[in-house]
Amino acid sequence: MRTEAIDPPGIMWQRVSPKYVTVRVVQWAIGNLVAVLVLSLPLLLVLTGWWRWLPLWLAITVPAAILALAIWRLLLIPRQVRAIGYAERDDDLLIRTGIFFQRTVAVPYGRMQYVDIAVGPVERGLGLCTLKLHTASPGTNALIPGLPAAEGARLREQLSARGEARLAGL
């Protein structure tokens, strides 16, 4: 199935740094490898003969299925990172994410209450940062991950300046 983007046509999306794939892979590894290792524990116990009640096929299938799922998600990461985009329009910032579950959000500059920049340990090593926009609504949840540090700083200044110029009340 050819995926059709839901976002408005004719927008030049700025993509995030390809290095962000590494950050996502590290996150993936921490989450998924631990899960697979824990689920492989029964297999080890069955193979060493400690557990006799568990059938061998079940002990193999569960971790294998999780592993397959994890690998699939690993393979998806580069595409997901490529799918993240943002566009500065005259009055709002557009952010899009996702291929399978798509989400496009428009945050008007005048509605931004404050802008956060967060840098994790892996991101710092790669010179990246995550920018988060906050409005008066908890539902906004607009973040741009994997920005090069300089671009993040530029965007933050830009957004703050535009926000001040257009700030509206609640």
Place this chain on the structure above:
Amino acid sequence: MTAEGIPVEPAKQPAQQPAQPISPLGTHEAPDGEWLRVHPASPFIRGWVVLAAIGFFFGRDLFERMLQGRPVLEDGFTGRVPWLVAGGGTVLLIAVLGFILTWYFTKYQVSEGYVRVNTGFVFRQQRQARLDRVQAIDIVQPLLARIFGLAELKFEVADAGESAVRLAYLRTDVARQLRATILARASGVVQAAGRPQEAVPEAPEYPVLSVPPSRLIGSLLLSEQSFFVVLGGVASVVLSAVTENRSFYFYLIPAVLGLGASYWGSFNKGYNFTAAISPDGIRLRYGLLDTQAQTLPPGRIQALKVVQPPLWRMFGWYRIQVNVAGYGAGGNNGEAASRTTLLPVGKLVDVMSMLSLVLPDPGTPEPGRIFAAGLNGLDSDGGFVTTPRRGRLLAPLGWRSNGFAATDTALLLRSGRWWRQLVMVPHQRTQSIAMHQGPLARRFRLVDLVLHTTAGPVQPRLIQAGLDEARALFDEQSARARLARKRQTSEQWLAQLDPHQVERLKETIPSITPVQEGQQDG
């Protein structure tokens, strides 16, 4: 890990005097408005539980002895009496002293653009809130305070947490006067120069509607909760009959007690509900034992939802809930829920008058028809755009009703066939917009559109709209919200409303004629 935040400066008010320096703690001279104290009895009313506990602890034994006819003091006990009395007296003294100190150190002031409250004597706290940022102002009277003629004033700003300013307790007339003063200054009424202390007259108000007790009881009996109560009751009877286990009923006792408390809470909160309109905004009053009077200044309602649970349809009843920035999310029950309820139960006429109060300018020549279509309509009644026919497999019941309609001032979202719901978001209150699409919806070229507003019971979401329609709406809505924001320049609402607004409002209410009851779809 570093995080940087850039707080955006609050909007500059062109018409306002330059912000005055915050007076440091302890200095009691303010350029305008003297520091006042709350009523001396208030700590005792707030802390009556403590006094009652002390009294109970020391008095119970004595009382029981007297009842049983035993000597009040036993022989071996007499020696310790002075110690006990001294101990009890000390505890009582400390409690009372603490009360007096809290009272002494609690001071408030209303000066040019701010209301300030100082509290605490060990850990001091000074709070100040900008008057033009008021989101709502409430006068609360718990039963005990009501007996003594006292009231609590709550002043909400846009922070979904605790009340910005809470003054407990003031004499009722003082609280009302203070509310009038705060609202007058927040609205931008210009005070006579040189006489800032002159009392501001309370804004006149016109009653709009009230909920009779019989309808309130009926609505509670037919509520969603009752449905599950009946279901649970039937299930437990069947279970006990099948298992022949009588002890089962014992487990129901706490459930029944809890339900009784819950019904009583709803009844107590919703009793004698009246709504009125004044230049200061919408006034809501309700309560049987504890009474509450809310004032929502114009334009403070971020989003609104009209709901009709299935059982209410036979009487044509609706409920209205709102998002207000200071009120926060609000649970299913309790104070937060009642504060976010604009109308606990009402007929179509009541709903229409409330809608006309919330949205004085509906932005359409025939608001009655569009709102009625939003409540009861199907398909393209009233200009609604619904889920395209290809989506009927995803929403076999709702596809004809899920849809949107936009007027010049607000976006209306209709959803649900059984559980009918109409959400209204004024364009100038939209924070941000998002489109969501999952793999299944993509098969049908459908998309969900979410409007983000402040935290509250209303979560506006247009479900399963056609891709092209949603895309167009996404763009149009951004543009409309931008225009509406430009039009709204001041937080002081008198700058946006002209003085004859209320008179015109009164005229528009009867003109919005609801559709006939017979036209409702069964």
